[in-house]
Amino acid sequence: MQIPLLVKLLTFLTFIPFVNVNDDPYVVVLGIAQDGGYPHAGCNKECCQELFNDRKKGALVSCLAIVDPQTNQRWILDCTPDFPQQLANLNRLEPHAKGHPLVDGIFLTHAHIGHYSGMIHLGREVIGARSVPVYTMPRMNKFLKTNGPWNQLVQLQNIELKDMQADSAIRLNDRLEIVPILVPHRDEYSETVGFRIHGPRKSVLFIPDIDKWSKWNLYIEALVEEVERSYIDGTFFSETELPNRSIEEIPHPLIEESIQKFIKMPDKVRDSIHFIHLNHTNQALRKGTEARRYLNSSGMHVAKELDIFKL
Numbered sequence: 001m002q003i004p005l006l007v008k009l010l011t012f013l014t015f016i017p018f019v020n021v022n023d024d025p026y027v028v029v030l031g032i033a034q035d036g037g038y039p040h041a042g043c044n045k046e047c048c049q050e051l052f053n054d055r056k057k058g059a060l061v062s063c064l065a066i067v068d069p070q071t072n073q074r075w076i077l078d079c080t081p082d083f084p085q086q087l088a089n090l091n092r093l094e095p096h097a098k099g100h101p102l103v104d105g106i107f108l109t110h111a112h113i114g115h116y117s118g119m120i121h122l123g124r125e126v127i128g129a130r131s132v133p134v135y136t137m138p139r140m141n142k143f144l145k146t147n148g149p150w151n152q153l154v155q156l157q158n159i160e161l162k163d164m165q166a167d168s169a170i171r172l173n174d175r176l177e178i179v180p181i182l183v184p185h186r187d188e189y190s191e192t193v194g195f196r197i198h199g200p201r202k203s204v205l206f207i208p209d210i211d212k213w214s215k216w217n218l219y220i221e222a223l224v225e226e227v228e229r230s231y232i233d234g235t236f237f238s239e240t241e242l243p244n245r246s247i248e249e250i251p252h253p254l255i256e257e258s259i260q261k262f263i264k265m266p267d268k269v270r271d272s273i274h275f276i277h278l279n280h281t282n283q284a285l286r287k288g289t290e291a292r293r294y295l296n297s298s299g300m301h302v303a304k305e306l307d308i309f310k311l
Contacts, residue, residue, distance in 0.1 A: 024311065025066065025176055025200070025310070026067055027204050028067060029303050029307045030064060030076070030089060031080060031086060032277070033058070033278055033280065035113050036114065037060065037082060039058055058285070061114045062276050062277040064231065065086075066178070067093070068173060072100060073172070076107070077195060078107070078114070080117070081113070083118030086118075087102075089306065090103075101132050102127065102129050105172070106119070107164075107178065108135065108137075108140055109192060109194065110190050110191065111140055119153060122159060129158045131157055133159075133160050136190075137164050137193055139189070166180055167179060167181065178197050180193040180194075181193055181196060185211055186250075194206055194209075196223075203311070204309065205223055205226075207223075207231070208231065208232075209252075212253055212257075213257070215251075220232070221265065224262070224273055229272050229309045230273050231275075232273065234255050234277060234278050235278060237255045237283055238256050241279065255275055258275070259295065271299055275303060278302065
């Protein structure tokens with residue numbers, strides 16, 4: 001007697017482990033603005049004054065978090081001046097699990113104020129955190145150990161410094177790993193890195209701060225093709241944004257330049273590119289502007305706060 005096809009199928013399925021898609025690890029955007037945030041201190045232009053007058057926040061400073069709901073683990077990439085609000089947003093999204101540290105790790109890209117100064121909140125004056133793992137490159141490690149107030153965080157064991165090496169993978173857990181990548185930047189106090197984040201099925205590239213693409217010994221076109229989502233430096237849209245400052249002192253890749261670099265790539269690749277770390281002067285930061293429309297028409301995007309991308 002033949003076994004009915006449905007019975008065969010049910011028998012087969014009993015040997016397939018159940019996977020809860022809601023337990024997928026993911027990356028979430030916690031901020032998209034340049035180091036000074038939006039609104040930006042000292043800005044008297046319309047872009048910021050309306051927000052100051054209404055006591056509203058336009059955008060938090062550039063930051064990502066990695067979350068694994070299955071293990072209740074949470075890591076953040078850069079600790080920004082907006083850390084209090086970003087931690088609150090992360091707690092609402094993925095509540096802090098009892099027995100876990102405040103976050104399971106902080107990965108720092110470099111020593112410019114928008115990327116590490118939020119750690120002041122970990123000290124005795126605010127949270128009084130205990131042994132929060134902070135992953136650093138060698139120069140960044142030395143900077144934190146030898147300069148106040150950061151060295152007090154080390155001495156009081158509010159943070160525990162962990163070493164990173166360029167291109168050396170760090171295993172977060174059985175499903176996740178992160179790889180630091182050296183990038184050229186104004187390295188006054190530390191080297192600068194971006195990160196590749198690898199999950200069970202998908203990978204993410206995070207390069208929030210870099211000098212011109214042409215100064216790098218790697219090809220950004222190849223890197224964005226290797227991952228399913230990229231968050232890359234979009235500080236300035238064009239060189240006309242800062243008429244009173246030399247763009248040579250802050251030589252980020254302009255979004256206009258990046259669009260031309262990526263415009264002939266396949267639709268899928270362009271759709272994966274999200275610009276982050278936007279300066280308050282960048283018109284693409286605001287919806288409905290000509291810059292935003294041009295960017296969207298190219299098939300690329302501005303990163304969106306609290307946007308989730310499953311790994």
